[in-house]
Amino acid sequence: MSNPAVQQWVELDFDADTISEAQSLDGQAAAARLNPTNRLQFGTAGLRGVMGTGFDRMNCLTVMQASQGLCMHCLEKYGQQALSERGVVFGFDGRHKSRAFAHVASAVFLSKGAKVYLIDKTSITPSNPFLIVRLHALCGGQMTASHNPKEYNGYKVYGSNGAQIIPPADSQIQAKIMENLTPWPEAVKMLGPDCLLKDKSGTIDPYDDALNTYIDQIHHELCRFPDHNKKCELKFVYTAMQGVGLPFALGMLKRFGFPDSCVSVVDAQAYPDPEFSTVAFPNPEEKGALDISMAQAKRENADYVLANDPDADRYTSCEKQKDGSWHQFTGDELGTIFADWQLLMAHRRG
Numbered sequence: 200m201s202n203p204a205v206q207q208w209v210e211l212d213f214d215a216d217t218i219s220e221a222q223s224l225d226g227q228a229a230a231a232r233l234n235p236t237n238r239l240q241f242g243t244a245g246l247r248g249v250m251g252t253g254f255d256r257m258n259c260l261t262v263m264q265a266s267q268g269l270c271m272h273c274l275e276k277y278g279q280q281a282l283s284e285r286g287v288v289f290g291f292d293g294r295h296k297s298r299a300f301a302h303v304a305s306a307v308f309l310s311k312g313a314k315v316y317l318i319d320k321t322s323i324t325p326s327n328p329f330l331i332v333r334l335h336a337l338c339g340g341q342m343t344a345s346h347n348p349k350e351y352n353g354y355k356v357y358g359s360n361g362a363q364i365i366p367p368a369d370s371q372i373q374a375k376i377m378e379n380l381t382p383w384p385e386a387v388k389m390l391g392p393d394c395l396l397k398d399k400s401g402t403i404d405p406y407d408d409a410l411n412t413y414i415d416q417i418h419h420e421l422c423r424f425p426d427h428n429k430k431c432e433l434k435f436v437y438t439a440m441q442g443v444g445l446p447f448a449l450g451m452l453k454r455f456g457f458p459d460s461c462v463s464v465v466d467a468q469a470y471p472d473p474e475f476s477t478v479a480f481p482n483p484e485e486k487g488a489l490d491i492s493m494a495q496a497k498r499e500n501a502d503y504v505l506a507n508d509p510d511a512d513r514y515t516s517c518e519k520q521k522d523g524s525w526h527q528f529t530g531d532e533l534g535t536i537f538a539d540w541q542l543l544m545a546h547r548r549g
Contacts, residue, residue, distance in 0.1 A: 293471020
């Protein structure tokens, strides 16, 4: 006799991977993981959880349910015309399933006639809220679990102002999710067996705009001494922590005028690796996460280590001291340094 919990899941799910996993669960595991009352709750940070089969996990079904709730919230708040004209922005990092999750969310909004900006290359999380504001979009979602271990993924949601959503929007979206738990057939039809869009022609890919304009705007606002930068003799070691930050970090340093000779990249951590094979917990602020970077900095007699977390919304740096030891700045210290610099520049401008 088939398990009712498994049968219910299979009737809703459209991802072959999680359907197969559900069918392999024994009675006790199925009852726990496929219990529809035990589900991920949508909050001000969106969704985040371990990937796998189950209503309490990140998978294509729970992402579709969340997207349907978000879409209905947008329709109720802004109306069909705004959804069609202003649209939404979706992006993803290099984790397992991130691209599929972004495509699933895109399919949901496309099925309701929305304009969809789909960044269809791995991208840094800050580019999503940047594009929301630049494109005057209604909202956006970035599929990422930031610096969490490889088993995790998430769905970060931003409002029309580019900021993380705040109450009561989170509870309003959660209510809409609960009213729209059955996958919309029109959205499911747009997806292939891999949960990717069969046809992306209905989406707009703003990747180049995100990369170039984001860098240009930061350069315009923050680059004060380009001539000094061109003459820089300091040596930096940069790590993307096996995430998506490299194109933006190198593009930024180049735009600010720093010579290529100033920057050395940690090759083993330069590109997205969903397994995070060189670091178990890819948070650059955690002890041990920068061991490879520090070793390279010592070999190359570098002055600084610069590090992003895998979705490049977190940053840390280390500075070599006069006695040869290294100091890793805390977030509070970096915030103080940046604030002091901005105040100094404002004072000089009068």
